[in-house]
Amino acid sequence: MTVGTESAAGLPPVEYAVAVERYLAAAGLADGSRRIYRIALNTWAWALADRPAPTGPERRRARPPVLPLALLDHPDAAERLRAAAARRGADTDPRTLNRELSTLRAAVAWWRARGWLAGDPTADLLLRPLPAPAADAGPLGPEELRALFALRAPLREQALWHLLHESGAPIETVLALDTDHLDLPRRRTLPGYAALHWQSGTARLLPLLIAGRAGGPLFLTDRRAPAGTPARDRCPHTGRARLSYRRAAELLTLHTRPLGHGWTLRRLRPGPPRSNHHP
Template sequence: MTELPPVEYSLAVERYLADSGLAEGSRRIYRIALSTWAWALADRPAPTGPERRRARPPVLPLALLDHPDAADRLRTALTRRAADTDPRTLNRELSTLRAAAAWWRAQGWIDGDPTTGLRPLPLPEPAEAAAPLAEDRLHALFALRAPLREQTLWHLLHESGAAIEAVLALDTDHLDLPRRRTRPGHTPLRWQSGTARLLPLLIAGRATGPLFLTDRRAPAGTPAADRCPHTGRARLSYRRAAELFTAHTRELGEGWTLRRLRPGR
């Protein structure tokens, strides 16, 4: 007999965790994270400290995730908790909610994704780990035999000086290639000759969709805004971009962070 779709948020959480294949310890951590987001959806501050584990989350209909202001409630909670919560913890909990919402959409239990537009918080870095790269190291970096996607991203980050999150959020139709800038109405970015040479090669045949794409097709439930309509691949994530940069720069003797690509003063 087919199970009926869950009406209540906490039951949907348990059904997701039961299907996740996670070990019991990991399921417990995921359960705490997803329960914490229930307070945000109820527009109430989440308990902190030891009380967080013992508090019973509010009873909510799962359909609340499709409410027009669900994303705003989550964004407000993210901002509020960022004042006194480690960004790694918040990013991990946001990733947990995003994965659960994708699974619920795949089951047909919800229609939208309230986490769309919520970006991971930047992680603090030691000053020496975030220092801009010297010219000789930049030359060595751009001389690496790295894929076109990586080289384009690295050049654009360096030449624009823009936040990594803003660059990864770009779509191909945001670009004004002849003027070497983004079109009006989008995050204002400008770039130079290195990026200008690479961008047309990167977007060849793609008029819309995310600028930087993953290597594989997007998983089921990926929001349309984060999926390329031409290739079916997903928008490149901050985490994956950072992993690739660190891996490639190990060839130069050390693994660097993407923030080192910002131009020096």
């Protein structure tokens, strides 16, 4: 087939960013998933350019460097990605990093299947997956909780952590709450919704978090909701989206990094009450 008869969309892309968009377009992803995949793939662009990737909110807004897709076939591409994975591992939890690595591996496999790449610089990363958090890690102890609640974290994070601990509810249930589900004076949810009760720490923070919002998600992202976000997951007052499990987990890891490893949202739920019986 000559160039004249081949569509422009079928030509091998020169730029990494174009290859990313071709992969995302063919993957059949929902808008929210496509945005998450794009952020992950853009992160590795910084590694290929030998530049540190932005972190936190800046990571989502930063424009990645322009670079050729052929850099993935460079002899040192695998080493650059290994070094970047090590740096990224210091900034996020292993589960998130493994997901980002899987996204890159899937994209590279798709590009190779089309003949756009000759080699696979992610092969070594695939052979050495990063460990996931220990499944049997127990609830945080009293000293850990005191350290957590003493952090200078934003109101949203502190309210979420207190509510998770005091209610003992699953994280998915808490993130699904809307502001009009709450009975603030009685420190509980209204009848007809998931039955949650909380204590003084949460009771002190929730009115400040809501700040007059009469409806919409209780816990919101920092940014406006992307196009296509369902109305139930968008605040009618601010236009921001419902906070996701993934982002809530990232924020806990970010804020508790100085306190040690193993800080996951599920560990905020209280453990079983201690028995006073002594055999």
